[in-house]
Amino acid sequence: MRYTGINHLALATRDMDATIRFWRDLLRMRLVAGLGRPGYRHYFLEISENDMIAFFEWPDVAPIPEKDHGVPVKGPYAFDHVSIGVRDRDDLWEIRDRLEAAGFWVSEIIDHGFIFSVYSFDPNNIAIEFSCPVPGVDIRTTPVMGDTRPSATAREGSEPQPGKWPEATPTPYADRRIYPGEGRELVDVKDE
Template identity: 75%
Template sequence: MHYTGINHLAMATGDMDGTIRFWRDLLGLRLVAGLGRPGYRHYFFEISPTDMIAFFEWDGVEPIPEKDHGVPVRGPYAFDHVAIGVRDRNDLFEIKDKLEAADVWVSEVIDHGFIFSVYAFDPNGIAIEFSCPVPGVDVRAHPAMVDKRPSAVTLEGADPVPGTWPTVTRPTPLSERRIYPGEGREILAEEE
């Protein structure tokens, strides 16, 4: 398998226009696809050549309460924040300046040792982090584990461990591979 990045993260909004103003007009992400019908919209913003963030607009969706990034919670919980990478600290300060000029709360630049980050919230209450690499530090090339109490599974290392899941014994033959129609095929009709 060859992963190319996050195709898209799918969020929810009750105000697509406000979401477009923030993500497209303030942050500068291109609006590259939009699906819709009464009571439903699904719009996609380009983060990079391989990554997007998308929003469903449904009636009745309200902004979530702002929760500080990375602060522990109890009970059912699945999502903390979106972290978007930028090239360097110049881009990071440009984002910080844009958010401050728009009167959107944004943190100071934080040095995490391997990345520099700023934190903010979008109009839907979604916690966002913008990060750039610290020059000379690359945890992808040189993984680092400084957890003082790592689990036994963690101590197995950075690379996938073969044999922990069942192996595929019957790959889907080419003759049986089917792709079924779903939402969004109308975009193809628009391009023709």
């Protein structure tokens, strides 16, 4: 398998216009696709050539309660924050300045040793982080475990461990089917 990035993160909003204004106009991400019908919208914004963020607009969804990035909570929970990579510190400063000028809370730039980050929230209270690499530091080329008490599975190392799951039997080509779903109408949309 060869992963290429996050095709899209699908999040929810009650106000698609405010969401587009924030992600497209303030953060400068292109709105590249939109699906919709009465009571349903699903719009996609381009983060990079491989990655997108998408939003469903649901009229009865409420913004999530504001929660600081990385602070533990109790009960059912699946998502803490999304960190979007940028090229360098100049990009972090530009994002920070733009968010601050628009009246959004934004943190100072934080040095995590391997990345520099700035934190904020979108109009839906979705916790967001923007990060760039620290020059000369690349934890992907030399993985490192800073946890003084790593879990047993983490102690097995950074590389995928064979034999931990049953081997998959490839689906024969003759049995491979792809079924139609939402979005096929995008290939038929003509520019007006």
